[in-house]
Amino acid sequence: MIEEKYGISMGLGAVVDAEDFRPWLHDARINGEIGDFYWSRYRRLLNLKGLPKSVIDATDEVTDRVLDRLGDPKNMTPWSRRGMVVGHVQSGKTANYTGLICKAADAGYRLIVVIAGIHNNLRNQTQARIDEGFIGRDTGRLAHANKAQRQKIIGVGTFDQREFPVSLTNTLRDFNKATATTNTSQIGQYNVPVVLVIKKNSSTLKNLLEWLKEHSVHQGTQMVSQPMLLIDDEADNASINTAYSRDEVTRINGQIRELLSLFHRSCYVGYTATPFANIFIDPDTDDEALKQDLFPRHFIIGLDAPSNYFGAQKVFLDARDRHVRLIDDNEDILPMKHKIDHPVDVLPDSLVRAVRAFIVARAIRNARGQQASHASMLVNASRFTDVQGRLRSKVADVVSHIRDAVAVDGGKGRAALLQNPEIAALHAVWEAEYADAEGAGWSEVQARLHEVLVAARVVEVNASKRSQPLDYEQGGEHGVTVIAVGGFSLSRGLTLEGLTISYFLRNSMMYDTLMQMGRWFGYRPGYEDLCRVWIPADGVGWYAHIHEAMDDLQAQLKRMELAKATPEQFGLTVRSHPESLIVTARNKMGSGKELPVKVGLAENLIETTRIVLDSPQLEANIRAGEGLLAAAVKAGVLVVSRPRGYLLKGVRVNSIMDFLREYRTELGVRPVNPLTDPKLINDYIEARAASELAEWDIFIASSTRKDMKPLPFAGLDIVPYELSVDADLAKSGVLAFSGASRRIGSAEDESEGLEEQQITDAKEKFRLSRDDKKLPKTVNPRIYRQVSGRHPLLILRLVKPKLDATRSAGEDVEGVLAWGLSFPSSQIGGGTVEYVVNTIRMREMFGEEEIEEEALGDSE
Known part of the structure; x- marks a missing residue:
């Protein structure tokens, strides 16, 4: 401590x-x-x-x-x-x-x-924080008529009571004209x-x-x-x-x-x-957003998180193996896409395991002397309140069975492991997750199970009448132990005190939605090592990717401060960020219009994460890649062997553009990633073809896995990368790759083409830019794109899709050629190209709107 x-x-x-x-x-x-x-x-x-x-x-x-x-x-x-x-x-x-x-x-x-916020529970929680930190009195007590209760002094009020602000709202009720008038x-x-x-x-x-x-x-x-x-x-x-x-x-x-x-x-x-919001991104014109009265025209301030912040960098990048557990057993029981009347007869084993992990982790925290602190678990697995209610009931049954088992056999020491399967299952989770945790021997854990389970509550937090408030004031000397099952209400601003275990089964691809659903971020003093997040593999990739995008914006904010840029200029920068395409189109999803968006590709990596599953086109793409390498070799470019593949330096831009014109990710108007649209990319490259993008490096990446059979490509033996694909999209004819960071490759791919000293200097600069001055295991690859004078980089990679999904779609695909374009910084003014987004196409690509049943109407 x-x-x-x-x-x-x-x-x-x-x-x-x-x-x-x-x-x-x-x-x-x-x-x-x-x-x-x-x-x-x-x-x-x-x-x-x-x-x-x-x-x-x-x-x-x-x-x-x-x-x-x-x-x-x-x-x-x-x-x-x-x-x-x-x-x-x-x-x-x-x-x-x-x-x-x-x-x-x-x-x-x-x-x-x-x-x-838009829900009562968040408003009430915020009121309580203002009561404690500013008002100094419990406004909920003040709202009662009983004068004996009216002066409950809390928080700042305990230090100095010379004056108290007047609150026209309280922890029990939102604004009311009659109450305000009195x-x-x-x-x-x-x-x-x-x-x-x-x-x-x-x-x-x-x-x-x-x-x-x-x-x-x-x-x-x-x-x-x-x-x-x-x-x-x-x-x-x-x-x-x-x-x-x-x-x-x-x-x-x-x-x-x-x-x-x-x-x-x-x-x-x-x-x-x-x-990524409408105050920055107006889908109609750039100018319109600046006219909005709420646009932050006077200042934008970025807050740095303290070095003990438990955020996406730690969870999904630095310590992923410690904190992240993958959900891969839900589809037959609780599929990602389900309807409001979906039954919940049993729970996925992964959710039962997560509940057990929470009970064990709470026992460890109690053994560490943290019994007075709160402990929470989050279950966010459906957007429908009715399904959330069924989930809550089943989770409560699981907790009840464990409680009964511990009441009967919990005091029998090691013998309980042989006599009681519930206690044996808790022991198995302890052994797999926490055996090496400090102060967490099994005997100490087992001795604390009874007190944990007596206190544990399973509540529903949503807009339904079944919803219960997350009241952390009732904890007393033992603190609150709660499993919160919910959806949208849990996703916006609501703080789950002592959040230790999260079970997150959602498929939203919206940046703001995903980041806000990250209730597992925050501060975990004294128990960070116990925190676990259960999440599908795709979700891990999206969060790692989004972290990089948000990191980019914070870094951009710092660069614009040094350049004495204005908020309007930063707003334009955000709106030209490639990822804003998704937000922009989703914001206008109902209209079905085509709308222009200006996109900047400088210092960005664009990859083919979605490719149409069509054998003749996939073969044509491989021929286009082989033709590119043959033309480069004919022009005198050397193919140099590297530890993770092959490198060609100084390839003329015309060859790159020819390849991009020949390569196709789609047929007709099938929905794929709009960022890989050849017109968008060629427009950007063409504007810089005579200067900063005149010469390119090409890296042919080859997997280092020993158990993968190499495939022939342009006279080279290339070991393919095996990646998961979305099974539903594969059935509809689209290969949607999901790599470790929603990326097909790794950060270090983008260091290819740089000298060793340049790589060392870039990493040192990145280290010094971090609050903790430590170099994480996974660096932000943007540092390589910012190296002065570096060439743009084309990364070619053979990808072997996991076969189950492609076979079910009627195809058996051995190797798919995928590419990535790593663009360096640009000195050319403007630096953006216009792209027209068809929102109907975006809806097909990213799915229907993520609308919570509980968020419809003014149900609260």
Whole structure:
């Protein structure tokens, strides 16, 4: 724990400012115009919670940066400010904006509105965090009429009770006009701040707008003349989230804009971990997004996660073997695609094993002295609330059987392993997962099983009437032990305290959806080694890939800070990111229109992950690759043997373009990856063919597996890579490869063509850019694309699809030629090409909308 507390660091992140930024905070502090009451209380609370001083200091500095970019509340002339803070999922964004609220209140902001998610459970949880960190009283108790209960002091209130902000919402209820009106007498002359935590819901926003208008009429202009801060938590949700109709999106967006316009002085700060959203990506035109009133035109700030952050890098890249377990037994029982009436008669063995792992892990945590801490398990395996209910029932049965077994035989020591199959199964999970864990001998685990199972609850968290609140306040000296079964509600902002085991069976390919569903990210002090994520193999690849995309955006933010770029320029950069194609098209999925998207390929890798399953075309593709190599050799290019294949350096661009024109991933209009469209790529290359893309390197990758038979290719013996393919798509005639990182190859492929010193220097630069200054096992291959003066790289690879899927589709494929294009940095202005996305085609490619049954309508 000493290392955890004192060996943790946190960077300050990057800031991209508008050209007219003028700081005011420093002078205001020197002039004594700003107090320190709310922030000093909150800082003491963070310290009491055990946060390292370096992290608290970094939070102090970052919240100062944000506050400095808000309007000066002492400036009485009308102003409005719009900004965005980009963090990581479960990395402490709520703690950050709670600190910002405290400092804004100290500076003189008198009305603060927090818009927190689209479900009651998230709004209630956020209210509780604001109660603890800013208000200092339990607003749920304040809402009761019993005066004896009215003064429950919590959190920051235990340090200093000279004043308390007024809350017009509480942990029990969202905003209500009648309740707010009865509290207006407390507002008085705005000597203390007024705060509201509301749901992102059009009817709630309508009520608030009506009340503010009525109240401002009755009270003159007193309220609307106050400086107002609006925090939009999960700012991308209900903006592009496809669970909402476009009308609902427009309504909520318009209501937020109207709310801001009511005040003469207002600030909007959107917090998000997934900035692929409509404030950046407007599917119609580039210009339209910049005109939007919520576009963060004044500032964008990137939050660095502390070095102890348990995120995608650790889970899916650095320590994948430790933390990730693959789900491969669900299709006959709970297929990825199922209907609302799908029965759940039994559970997949993998889910039963995950439940057992949770029980064992909780026992180990108790043995480590963490019994007062909370422990949670997440089960997110269906988008339908009805199916979630059936899952919850079956998981509860599993826990009940284990509880009964332990009650009967748990005290019999080693003999229980022979007499009771349930206890033997727990022992098998302990042996496979945790035998080497510190303080986790089987005898200690078995001795703790009874107390774990007595406390364990299995709850449903969704929009159904069966749903139960995740109440972590009831833990007491033993903490809460809970298995939460849910879907959409578990995917957005909701914090599962002490999350140890996750079982995730979803097939969404949307960046924002996948990242937000990553509730397993966060902080795991004292039990990180026990955390496990059960997930399908494809999901592992998508998360690793998405991590790289998000990492790219954070790095881009830092580069744009150094270049003194503006938020508008960063917005354009995000919108031209190749991965924004998916988000853009999905945002307009219902329209069936063709829409132009500008795509930038500099410093990106494009791969053929989807190819039509057609034998004549596959053979023609191999001939195109062999023809390319033959032409290069004829032109005098040498074929050099490398440890993992063969390298050709200095191939003329015309040969590369000829190959790309001949190679086909599709026939007719079959749906494949739009990024491998030959027109898109050739347009990009052609604009640079006479300069930075004039000469190419070609790497023919060959697997190092000893048990694979080599295949002949252009006179060379090439060992193919065996990769899984999507069985459903194979039946429909499309090979969809799923490699380890949703990539066909590995990061080190892109180092080919570089000198050893260049590779060493690139890795060192990457190491120094990381907060922990450590070089991870898997580096971001973008570092190789950024090496000055490097050639573009074409990677050719023979891939052997796993045969079951292709045979069921009527084909037996031995080797498929796949390619990857690794583009270096570009110095040519603009750097983008226009691509027209047909949304009907994208729907065929990525599937129908991921709409939760529970998210339809205003069910809450």
